[in-house]
Amino acid sequence: MSASALRTQVSRWGCSRARDWTSYQSLHTTSRATSKEHVKVLVLGGGSGGIAMSARMKRKVGAENVAVVEPSEMHYYQPIWTLVGAGAKSVESSGRPTASIVPSGVRWIRSKVTEVNPDTNSVRTDCGKEITYEYLIVALGLQLHYERIKGLPEAFHHPKIGSNYSLKTVQKTWKALQEFREGNAIFSFPNSPVKCAGAPQKIMYLSDAYLRKTGKRSNATIIYNTSLPVLFGIKKYADALWEIVRARDLNVNLRHNLIEVRPEKQEAVFENLDKPGVTKVFEYEMLHVTPPMGPPDVLKGSPLADEAGWLNLNKETLQHPVYPNVFGIGDCTNLPTAKTAAAVAAQSGVLDRTISRIMKKNHPDKKYDGYTSCPLVTSYNTVILAEFDYNGQPLETFPLDQSKERRIMYHMKADLMPHLYWHGLLRGLWGGPGPYRTLMHLGMK
Incomplete structure (x- = not known):
C-alpha cells in the first residue's frame, strides 16, 4: 500500500491505527508533520446534522476538501427508538455502520474532539491530532446525564425500568412493558432541555395502547410526571393531547422532576419544582426514564459557547456571532426551538445557503424560522x-x-x-x- 493510500485509509480508522500510521510516517518525515492536518471544511460530529452537512459541503467544495470527526462506528436513526421501546420496530432496523453513511470521498476521522480553538482555527482530537480549518461546522449533538438522577445508571441493571433515549436501555423499556402485571407505569420528563420533547409522553400513549390490547389496562395506573408547566409547548397540540389524557384516564403531574430511583424497592422519587425540597415517592411496576441532557463537554466554557454551554449562534443564519467562519446545526446549538431531526433538516438547507454566501464574501440572505x-x-x-x-x-x-x-x-x-x-x-x-x-x-x- 502506498503512503498516500494508507493516509486515506487511516482517516477512517480509530486512534490506535492512527498511531500505527504515525510510526510508519516517522520513518520518512518529522513527527511534527504527522500530528497536523488541514482541511477547508471541517465538520465536528457524525450525527444527522454532521452527515447532512458533509454531503452538502462535498457538492460545494469537493470531497477532498471536507472531513468529518466522529468516534462512533455505528450511526442510529434515533427517532424510531420510540417505536422500538413499544415493540413496534426492531433496534437493528435503526442502525447502520458510520462508514456506510459518510459521503464517498469525504475523510472520516474516527476520533473524539477534545478541544476547539476558534482563535487559531484549529481542533484537537483524543489521538493528539491537530486539525486546522477554513470553515468549521459544529454538529456535536448533546449528552445524556443519567448520573444526575440518584441511583442511575446502576438501576438499569434491575428489571422494570427502561429508557428509549439510549441504545443500551431502549429494549429494556419493551421488556418492562411486556412483563407488566399490575401497578403504576410511570413516565418522566427531566428539568433540562431534551431532544424530541414529545418522546417522553409518546411511550406513555403506546404503553396505554399495549396494555389495553393485552387486557392489562384495568390493572394499571399510568402516570406522566413532567418538570414542565405544560403538557406540550404548543397550545394547539397541547389541547388535543389533554383530550386524549382525559379520555384514556392518564394521570399527568406537572412540575414533577425525577431525582432518585430506588430499584430494590421499585420506588421513584420526584421533587415538586413549585415547592423546592418537597418530594413525593411513587411506587412503580414499570418506569420509563428520560434523562437530563446538556451540551457536549468540549463546548462548555469554550469561546464558541453561551453561558449555559450550548453553541452560540445567530438563530436565523446559524452563523457564530463572533467567529464568522464557524457555523452550527442540531442539538448542540442554543437555537430556541425543539431539538429534532426535522429541525436539523430545515436548518441544513438554510446553513448550506449561509455558507455559500459567506464563502463568496456575501452576507447571508436566507433565514431559519425555527421550523x-x-x-x-x-x-x-x-x-x-x-x-x-x-x-x-x-x-x-x-x-x-x-x-x-x-x-x-x-x-x-x-x-x-x-x-x-x-x-x-x-x-x-x-x-x-x-x-x-x-x-x-x-x-x-
Missing part, C-alpha cells in the same frame, strides 16, 4: 403531527388540521420518515418540507 416537527405517536396506528416555528405558532405542511389523530400520519412516522432520513437528509437532499408546504397551501403560509 421543527414532532410526530406525537398516540397509539400503534395514530399520530398527531405537530409542526411549528420559533414563535410557537403551528407551521403545518398539510392543508388539514394536524392536531387530530390520523392513521396516515402514523405511517409517515413509521415508514416514510426513516426512508427520507437515510436517503434524503443524510445525503444532503432534504431540507425540510418548506417547498411542499408552500405548494399545498397555494403559496400562503
Whole structure:
C-alpha cells in the first residue's frame, strides 16, 4: 500500500491505527508533520446534522476538501427508538455502520474532539491530532446525564425500568412493558432541555395502547410526571393531547422532576419544582426514564459557547456571532426551538445557503424560522403531527388540521420518515418540507 493510500485509509480508522500510521510516517518525515492536518471544511460530529452537512459541503467544495470527526462506528436513526421501546420496530432496523453513511470521498476521522480553538482555527482530537480549518461546522449533538438522577445508571441493571433515549436501555423499556402485571407505569420528563420533547409522553400513549390490547389496562395506573408547566409547548397540540389524557384516564403531574430511583424497592422519587425540597415517592411496576441532557463537554466554557454551554449562534443564519467562519446545526446549538431531526433538516438547507454566501464574501440572505416537527405517536396506528416555528405558532405542511389523530400520519412516522432520513437528509437532499408546504397551501403560509 502506498503512503498516500494508507493516509486515506487511516482517516477512517480509530486512534490506535492512527498511531500505527504515525510510526510508519516517522520513518520518512518529522513527527511534527504527522500530528497536523488541514482541511477547508471541517465538520465536528457524525450525527444527522454532521452527515447532512458533509454531503452538502462535498457538492460545494469537493470531497477532498471536507472531513468529518466522529468516534462512533455505528450511526442510529434515533427517532424510531420510540417505536422500538413499544415493540413496534426492531433496534437493528435503526442502525447502520458510520462508514456506510459518510459521503464517498469525504475523510472520516474516527476520533473524539477534545478541544476547539476558534482563535487559531484549529481542533484537537483524543489521538493528539491537530486539525486546522477554513470553515468549521459544529454538529456535536448533546449528552445524556443519567448520573444526575440518584441511583442511575446502576438501576438499569434491575428489571422494570427502561429508557428509549439510549441504545443500551431502549429494549429494556419493551421488556418492562411486556412483563407488566399490575401497578403504576410511570413516565418522566427531566428539568433540562431534551431532544424530541414529545418522546417522553409518546411511550406513555403506546404503553396505554399495549396494555389495553393485552387486557392489562384495568390493572394499571399510568402516570406522566413532567418538570414542565405544560403538557406540550404548543397550545394547539397541547389541547388535543389533554383530550386524549382525559379520555384514556392518564394521570399527568406537572412540575414533577425525577431525582432518585430506588430499584430494590421499585420506588421513584420526584421533587415538586413549585415547592423546592418537597418530594413525593411513587411506587412503580414499570418506569420509563428520560434523562437530563446538556451540551457536549468540549463546548462548555469554550469561546464558541453561551453561558449555559450550548453553541452560540445567530438563530436565523446559524452563523457564530463572533467567529464568522464557524457555523452550527442540531442539538448542540442554543437555537430556541425543539431539538429534532426535522429541525436539523430545515436548518441544513438554510446553513448550506449561509455558507455559500459567506464563502463568496456575501452576507447571508436566507433565514431559519425555527421550523421543527414532532410526530406525537398516540397509539400503534395514530399520530398527531405537530409542526411549528420559533414563535410557537403551528407551521403545518398539510392543508388539514394536524392536531387530530390520523392513521396516515402514523405511517409517515413509521415508514416514510426513516426512508427520507437515510436517503434524503443524510445525503444532503432534504431540507425540510418548506417547498411542499408552500405548494399545498397555494403559496400562503
